[in-house]
Structures are given as structure tokens and as C-alpha cells.
Amino acid sequence: MxxxxxxxxxxxxxxxxxxxxxxxxxxxxxxxxxxxxxxxxxxxxxxxxxxxxxxxxxxxxxxxxxxxxxxxxxxxxxxxxxxxxxxxxxxxxxxxxxxxxxxxxxxxxxxxxxxxxxxLPAAIGDYTDFYVGIHHATNVGALFRPDNPLLPNYKYVPIGYHGRASSVRPSGVPVVRPNGQRKAPDEDTPTFGPSRRLDYELELGIWMGQGNELGHPIPIGEAREHIAGYCLLNDWSARDVQAWEYQPLGPFLAKNFHTTISPWIVTAEALAPFRIAQPPRAEGDPAPLPYLFDEADQRSGAFALELEVRLSSAAMRDQGLPPFVLSRGSATTMYWTMAQIVAHHASNGCNLQPGDLIGTGTLSGPDESGFGSLLEISQGGKKPLTLPAGETRTFLLDGDEVTLSATARADGHVPIGFGACSAVILPAV
Missing domain, CATH: 2.30.30.230 (Fumarylacetoacetase, N-terminal domain)
Known part of the structure; x- marks a missing residue:
């Protein structure tokens, strides 16, 4: 190996x-x-x-x-x-x-x-978030486009957007509920105020190692050498703000108010025993374009990682109740590999730098036991979730604490973890 x-x-x-x-x-x-x-x-x-x-x-x-x-x-x-x-x-x-x-x-x-x-383990020059969890993309797309959840480009292009590096924080730093414009379907005009549909997103983070010069792409066969390590990443999302603002340019204030990461860099070298083959694409899906395809990457570009999300409300903590497991899933739900993400990011000559942070996008499983956001679990707010203390949730309330965790496992090797990626929601200012 x-x-x-x-x-x-x-x-x-x-x-x-x-x-x-x-x-x-x-x-x-x-x-x-x-x-x-x-x-x-x-x-x-x-x-x-x-x-x-x-x-x-x-x-x-x-x-x-x-x-x-x-x-x-x-x-x-x-x-x-x-x-x-x-x-x-x-x-x-x-x-x-x-x-x-x-x-x-x-x-x-x-x-x-x-x-x-x-x-934070590095001074983050830039932060980019991708959208490579195909089940999440399908689930969210189905909420808005039931007949055509995935847009035509999804299986050709690793979709991403540039986030805000200045608001990335390590695990344990509270998240202040963001204010923003939001317009419910039954409202004639937007209003400004605290997000009413605050959500988490279960992601992995890529820490860039050696970068590339401006104008010089990173070939797919070399992309792995440019990755220093990995972390957990929670791309907090104000879904109501996002729904109003995202057309035509995509996420902005709904995403840039706070991103939580696990503070330890789990090195690429530590994860060597847990590399596995990238799952084959569904029959009929297009093959990656040549600049995104590498045989070695397909053989060992995915990771055997178990992912989990837990929620603890203020009432649960007061009663001494353990955190409630919202979902468990696998990192093999990534439609594109880490190397493909990096190669695509630099394919136009964009210069990546040591300490840059890249998010995978939300990693959801094929069924509700592995959904990586409340948007999916609650079906857009239509299906409330019941917590152990009798409370219900469609989206996060003040006092809620969300914790992401990940464990790498492989036969014949000692399991390793990423540490906690956790934060409590505070009221809006």
C-alpha cells in the first residue's frame, strides 16, 4: 500500500x-x-x-x-x-x-x-467551497426542481464557489446567528433580521500544501502531492437568506458569516492506510474529462472515513442527556476525488497557496440516516425532528450545539480520528 x-x-x-x-x-x-x-x-x-x-x-x-x-x-x-x-x-x-x-x-x-x-493551524489566504456530495446535491435540487434535481453541468464540472477566509474559526468558537434579508414564499417583500432557517453542513476540509505559480495548472496526476492534510468543516448556512440572494451569482451572506473547522491537520501521510478506490460512476454517467482523470487517483483517491453529526440542545445539556445523533455516513459519497477538486481549482491557472482551505461540500448518504444537513433531514422544514427532551427542530435554534466527527478505519490498521468540530449557536446581535 x-x-x-x-x-x-x-x-x-x-x-x-x-x-x-x-x-x-x-x-x-x-x-x-x-x-x-x-x-x-x-x-x-x-x-x-x-x-x-x-x-x-x-x-x-x-x-x-x-x-x-x-x-x-x-x-x-x-x-x-x-x-x-x-x-x-x-x-x-x-x-x-x-x-x-x-x-x-x-x-x-x-x-x-x-x-x-x-x-487555526494556518493563516488561511483563501477559502473555496465545493459541492461534490452527489446525494446532497440531488436532495437539495429535488426540493426546488423535483423533475430535474441535478443541473446538466454537475457530472462534468466539480462545482464550487469562493468563500470567506476571514470568518473561518476553530472548533469551540460560538456561532452568532446571522442577520440578513429573507423572503418567505408567502411574503410580498423581503425583511431584514435574524435567520430563521439556520443550518449546518457536514463537510471535509482540504489543507493545501505546496502551491502552484499563477498561470500554471496542477496536473491531476500531481494533485495529491499538493495536499498537506485534511480536517472536518462545517459550512454554516442561513437557508432563508440563501434562497433569496443566491440568484444569479450564488452564495454570499448566507455562507460567509462563520465556518467551523476541526483544528488539527490530519496529514495526508497519516491517512495512507485508509485510501480506497473511488466508487464507480453510475451507468450512463459521463467519464471525467481527460484533465480530471488519472488511473492511480481512481484506484486510491477516496478514503474509508465514517462521518457523524450530533446535536445537543440547551435543554438536553441542562437535563444531562447525551447528544442526539442526527446522521451517520461515509465519505465515499463524494462524486469527485480530493485530487480532482484540486486539479480543477488550478486548471485555469489559479494559484493555490500553502494554507489555503478547500471544502468538499456537504457529504450526505443515499438515505436519511446519512443526510448531512437539516435542510435534507427536515425536507426543507416540512418534517420536524424530535429530540430526546421532547423538543422539535426543522432548523437550528439558539443554544443548539452541533458536533461533527470522523473516524478512518481499515482492516489491519489502528483507527484514527479528526477530533471534534463543534460550535454552539448564540442569538443574533
Missing amino acids: SGVDETHDPKRTSLVESANGHSDFPIQNLPLGIFSPPGHHARPGVAIGDMILELSGVGALLPETVGHLLTGNTLNALMALPSADRVALRRRLSELLSDPTHREIVEPLLHKAADCVMH
Whole structure:
């Protein structure tokens, strides 16, 4: 299996006891991020079990092409390096965190994750959101165009739009309900006020590594080398604002008020054992155009990822009730691969840069058990959902907390996770 090495060995254990058997961050994961220990400034770290290893403290023990880049408050410079340098870093970190002879060096540099504050892992220059979840696109299209849910271009073009990088926030930062123009079907004119149809969207995020020069596309066969890692992404959506504003130019204020991401970069290298073949297209679907087709990408361009969304209302938390599972699904519902997304984005010569963030679009399953938004679950607000405390929801109310999670699984390998992607909804200002 390409990219699988000793760092993925299921028998390897960590000298950090909490990492052994950890649901998200065993030693086989080693995601990178930016954190602040109590009372200190932001710095690079690696998640290991319930702890975070401060990377600047072991810089002298890391490969020299990498060690000097781990002292600032972003990971952009590290992400700009060739993948071979990330592989070398991963191998060295795996050794430091597994070999007991390094205990005296490592233990003083460990911080309890629960005591730390997580930050964005990179300075995000640009954020683009795609629409590659075919079941979501079909479900939403059917709400507006029952006889023709997918537009003719969908199976030829990876559809996307440019979002707002400045409003991307890490997990845990509350979402303030947005104001905007909204016009219900039974209203003659629009009004301005808090969104009445606030929704979440279950997505994966792509962190760009090495970029490309302006005017020089990224070939599909090389696109994978330009991806540094992945995260969870919640593209919060004001559906009522979106319905009024999106024609003719698409999403604007309905999307740009807040985007939540899981703060750890799960590296492309960590996910090597979980690569699987891209599911075949339905009979009669067009083949990708040549600039979007690569045999190797079709053989291993998808990921064996289990996705889950949970909701906890204020009343549920007051009563000590556990979060309610809204949906469970798989990342194999992507109609286009990660490499196809990147290759298409750069196909016109657009220059992507280290630290750019790309969303996949909402990933929904083929039935309601895997729907990735309340718009689908409630059928556009027509079918209320009942929560454990007896409350009902068609869209999100103030005080609701939405949490996305993802786990990679493959036979013969230790599962790894992405950490939480969570936020509470606050009232509009």
C-alpha cells in the first residue's frame, strides 16, 4: 500500500499512555496544530492521546529542513515543504513518542489538551467551497426542481464557489446567528433580521500544501502531492437568506458569516492506510474529462472515513442527556476525488497557496440516516425532528450545539480520528 510505513504499524504504542487505544489520536495519527498552553502564546504541537507535544522543544531533534519551521504561530511554512519532508517529520515524531529512551526529553514538553486553547493551524489566504456530495446535491435540487434535481453541468464540472477566509474559526468558537434579508414564499417583500432557517453542513476540509505559480495548472496526476492534510468543516448556512440572494451569482451572506473547522491537520501521510478506490460512476454517467482523470487517483483517491453529526440542545445539556445523533455516513459519497477538486481549482491557472482551505461540500448518504444537513433531514422544514427532551427542530435554534466527527478505519490498521468540530449557536446581535 503506497505510503504505508512503520509509523502505521498497529503494534506500535506510545510512551504517552493515553494515546494507546485513543479513539482519535493514537500514535498512528500524529496530527499537527497550533495551540496555547495556559498563560502562554500560540505554538505548534502534535496531538498524542489526551496530550499535546510542544514541537519547538524538540526542534533540534527533528530533521533540519523542518525543525526551524516549528517556532511560529502558523504551520504555513511547514505545509509549503515537499511531502518527503513531512514524511521525515512524521517518522521522527513517531520514534520520539514511542521509544522510552526519549521519555526524559518528551514528558516535560507534554501539555494536557483539555487545558489548552486551539487556534487555526494556518493563516488561511483563501477559502473555496465545493459541492461534490452527489446525494446532497440531488436532495437539495429535488426540493426546488423535483423533475430535474441535478443541473446538466454537475457530472462534468466539480462545482464550487469562493468563500470567506476571514470568518473561518476553530472548533469551540460560538456561532452568532446571522442577520440578513429573507423572503418567505408567502411574503410580498423581503425583511431584514435574524435567520430563521439556520443550518449546518457536514463537510471535509482540504489543507493545501505546496502551491502552484499563477498561470500554471496542477496536473491531476500531481494533485495529491499538493495536499498537506485534511480536517472536518462545517459550512454554516442561513437557508432563508440563501434562497433569496443566491440568484444569479450564488452564495454570499448566507455562507460567509462563520465556518467551523476541526483544528488539527490530519496529514495526508497519516491517512495512507485508509485510501480506497473511488466508487464507480453510475451507468450512463459521463467519464471525467481527460484533465480530471488519472488511473492511480481512481484506484486510491477516496478514503474509508465514517462521518457523524450530533446535536445537543440547551435543554438536553441542562437535563444531562447525551447528544442526539442526527446522521451517520461515509465519505465515499463524494462524486469527485480530493485530487480532482484540486486539479480543477488550478486548471485555469489559479494559484493555490500553502494554507489555503478547500471544502468538499456537504457529504450526505443515499438515505436519511446519512443526510448531512437539516435542510435534507427536515425536507426543507416540512418534517420536524424530535429530540430526546421532547423538543422539535426543522432548523437550528439558539443554544443548539452541533458536533461533527470522523473516524478512518481499515482492516489491519489502528483507527484514527479528526477530533471534534463543534460550535454552539448564540442569538443574533
